[in-house]
Amino acid sequence: MPTVSVPLDGDLAAQLAALGVRPGDVLIVHASLRAVGPVDGGARAMVDALRRVLGPGGTLVVPAFTPENSDTSPHYRERVDGLSAEAREAVRASMPPFDRDTSAAPSMGRLAETVRTTPGAGRSGHPQTSFAAIGPAAGELLAGHRADCHLGEDSPLARLYEADARILMLGTGFDTCTAFHLGEYRRPDPPRRRYRCVVTRGGLRQWWEYEDVDLDDSDFGGLGAAFAGAVGEGTVRTGRVGSAPCRLVRLTPAVDFATGWLAAHRQVRG
Numbered sequence: 392m393p394t395v396s397v398p399l400d401g402d403l404a405a406q407l408a409a410l411g412v413r414p415g416d417v418l419i420v421h422a423s424l425r426a427v428g429p430v431d432g433g434a435r436a437m438v439d440a441l442r443r444v445l446g447p448g449g450t451l452v453v454p455a456f457t458p459e460n461s462d463t464s465p466h467y468r469e470r471v472d473g474l475s476a477e478a479r480e481a482v483r484a485s486m487p488p489f490d491r492d493t494s495a496a497p498s499m500g501r502l503a504e505t506v507r508t509t510p511g512a513g514r515s516g517h518p519q520t521s522f523a524a525i526g527p528a529a530g531e532l533l534a535g536h537r538a539d540c541h542l543g544e545d546s547p548l549a550r551l552y553e554a555d556a557r558i559l560m561l562g563t564g565f566d567t568c569t570a571f572h573l574g575e576y577r578r579p580d581p582p583r584r585r586y587r588c589v590v591t592r593g594g595l596r597q598w599w600e601y602e603d604v605d606l607d608d609s610d611f612g613g614l615g616a617a618f619a620g621a622v623g624e625g626t627v628r629t630g631r632v633g634s635a636p637c638r639l640v641r642l643t644p645a646v647d648f649a650t651g652w653l654a655a656h657r658q659v660r661g
Contacts, residue, residue, distance in 0.1 A: 403430065403440035403632065410559075410630040411639045414446035417528055417556040419642070420453055421569070422502040426562025427633035434501040437561075438509065442525070450526025452551065453503035454569055455496040460486050461519055461588040466498065488591040489518035496521075502561070515547050518588050518599070522547040528554060539601040541586075542569065543576035548646075556642045562635030565615020566608065570642050574649025576604050578657070610656065618648045 412418060420441065430436050441451055458466035462483050471479045487494070491514050496503060506512055507523040514523045515536035524532055524547075532554065537545035548570060558570055565571075575581055584605040587598055619627050619638075628639040 403437060404443045406630075406632045407440060407444045407559075410632065410637055411628045412441070412444045412557070412559065413449075414444070415448040416445055417450045417526075417532070417551065417554045418445060418452065418559055419522075419551055419556055419570070420451065420502065420506075420559045420561060421563045421567050422453075422500055422559075423562035423635065424501050426635035428635070430633060434505040437502055438505050441559075445526065448527060450524055450528040450532065451506060452522055452524040452529075452532060452547070452556070453506045454499050455503060455507045455514055455521045455523040456499055457489055457494050457496055457519055457521065458498060460489050460494070460590075461586065462486070463585065463587045464519070486589045488589040488596045489521075490591065491516055491521065496523075517541065517546065518590050519586070520546070538599075539603055541603050541606060542572040543604060546573075548573040552643050552646055558638075558640040558642050558645065560638040560640065561632060562637065564612060565618070565638075566612040568611055568615060568640075568645070570645050571608070571611050571614055571649040571653075572606055573646045574653050575606060577646070577650040578654040581605070610653075614649055614652050614656070617652055618645060621648065 418441070424430065424434055424437065427437070445451060458464035461467055471482055474482070496507060503523070506525060507514060509525055512523050512525040513529045513533050515521045515533040517536045517538055520541040521536065522533060532547050532550045535545060536547055540546050542548050551570070552573060558568065560568065582605040583602050585600055585602055587600040589596060590599045622644060626641050626644050630637055
């Protein structure tokens with residue numbers, strides 16, 4: 392796995408280019424700006440640098456997930472842990488319904504929120520696992536995100552797979568690599584469960600329940616380590632942007648590897 396050396400105090404765009412981000416790429420980014428360190432201009436400067444390297448033909452994609460509007464999410468379980476039944480119901484009653492145009496995605500971080508709110512950015516319509524994107528491929532990537540398909544064939548992840556997108560882990564690890572979830576859908580007979588979230592229908596706030604694949608990222612760190620150790624040169628590149636250790640990963644082989652690894656590993660794990 393090649394290692395790219397980039398200056399800690401150099402221009403952000405130059406560091407991203409040295410890592411391997413190219414003009415015209417379709418790039419999904421997971422970012423910890425805290426890991427990057429102080430950046431003059433903050434998240435906006437980082438988004439501008441990414442778009443400058445991608446150029447007018449490139450498309451920048453981020454997860455814009457909203458677990459805050461669901462009472463079946465880990466976010467909700469953590470929020471209500473230890474609360475009385477009455478207090479839990481008050482939390483549920485206060486949850487805002489998903490709105491594609493206005494619902495914030497605070498748990499996705501500052502860079503994702505900056506992309507989501509950039510003029511011209513689009514967003515897919517899933518009430519819990521939407522994606523935001525800006526660039527010429529955004530419309531095609533975001534279209535057709537079925538509300539009962541978090542991260543499977545009818546989601547932007549499948550479109551990113553078809554586009555041979557790249558994943559930029561900007562100070563984050565494989566444990567948060569959303570693309571691996573597509574491998575969960577593609578393994579034989581994945582387990583399913585019920586989900587529930589708040590939506591607006593006919594102008595009214597209401598709860599909506601649906602069934603989908605049981606998403607589980609608890610072993611993604613081990614999956615990522617196995618993938619990085621198995622692939623050839625060029626599939627995973629490593630380096631630094633600011634103070635952050637970073638990886639640039641080809642999404643399609645990552646999903647293909649995850650599909651087989653998860654089928655074998657989770658079958659053994661039971």
